[in-house]
Amino acid sequence: MRVTAGLRGFTGAEARRRAESVLETVGMAKRADRPVRTYSKGMRQRIKLGQALVHDPDLLVLDEPLNGVDPVGCEELNDLFRTLAAKGKAVLVSSHILHEMDQLADRILFICRGKLLASGSLAEIRDMLDDHPLKVRISCGSPRRIAPQLLTLESVKSVSIEPPCDLLLEVQNPGRFYAEFGEFAAGNDAQVHRLKATDTSTEAVFDYLMERAARPE
Known part of the structure; x- marks a missing residue:
């Protein structure tokens, strides 16, 4: 790490200070004296991040x-990326593991x-896909009673019942739906236990x- 600092123009005490600081930042300070060849792949990823x-x-x-990187390490590094972003740093991550980006990236x-799709x-891109209605699952106390009533909402395209107590909705305008549904639930004793969009993940949007x-165009 001190060699990398030296290549960046830092010498002596400053190179040593920076090396020690980033090793602490990436969680490798206690393993700094071990040969790199003995590190696991995840540990080497941390070292490369420290060099950067x-x-x-x-x-x-x-x-x-x-x-x-193991799951615990992934969470630690994601926390580090968020901390860097909060400090005003721009962090650009390339990944084919799309679900990793769900909780990490604020822009995707x-x-x-080679083509930008x-x-x-993520919310902006999902809203842009108006040819794919948003899928919403609702768990409630009386699905058969409120299913036909939900179809009266302008934003609801379709409703199906999934026993024992779930409704699956296709929603055309998410913003309007959430506003309409709040009023609907309050006025119809819907007894809603859970409401969740099921196709807003990074993987679903990419698909x-x-x-x-x-x-074809």
């Missing part, structure tokens, strides 16, 4: 940074075969984008 951080860059570009670029927040891209 040693000169305190404003922009951090990471290619599959969580590859080979979907790219396939969409960019923005929709790929389907759209495959259509």
Whole structure:
């Protein structure tokens, strides 16, 4: 790590200070004296991340940074990325493990075969896919009673019942639906236990984008 600091123009005590600081940051300070060849893949990922951080860059570009990292380590590194972003650093992460991005990225670029399919927040991109109604699962006390009533809402495209007490909805305008449903539930004693959109994950949105891209123009 001190060699990397030296390559960045730091010498002597400053190179040593920066090396020790980033080793602490990436959770490798207690293992710093071990030969790199004895490290696991996840530990080597941490070392490479430390090398990228040693000169305190404003922009951090990471290619599959969580590859080979165990679940606990993934959460620790994600926390680090969030901390860096909160400090004003730009963190650009390339990953094909899409679910990793669900809780990490505030802006996403979907790219396939060198073509940009969409960019923005995950919610913005999902709302853009108006040819794919949002799928919402509702657990409630009386699904058969309220199912036909839900069809009167302008934003609801379809309703199906999934025993014992779930409703599956297709919603055309999510923003309008949530506003309408709040009033509906309050006025119809819907006894709602849970409401959850089921196709807003990064993987689901990417699948929709790929389907759209495959259509003939």
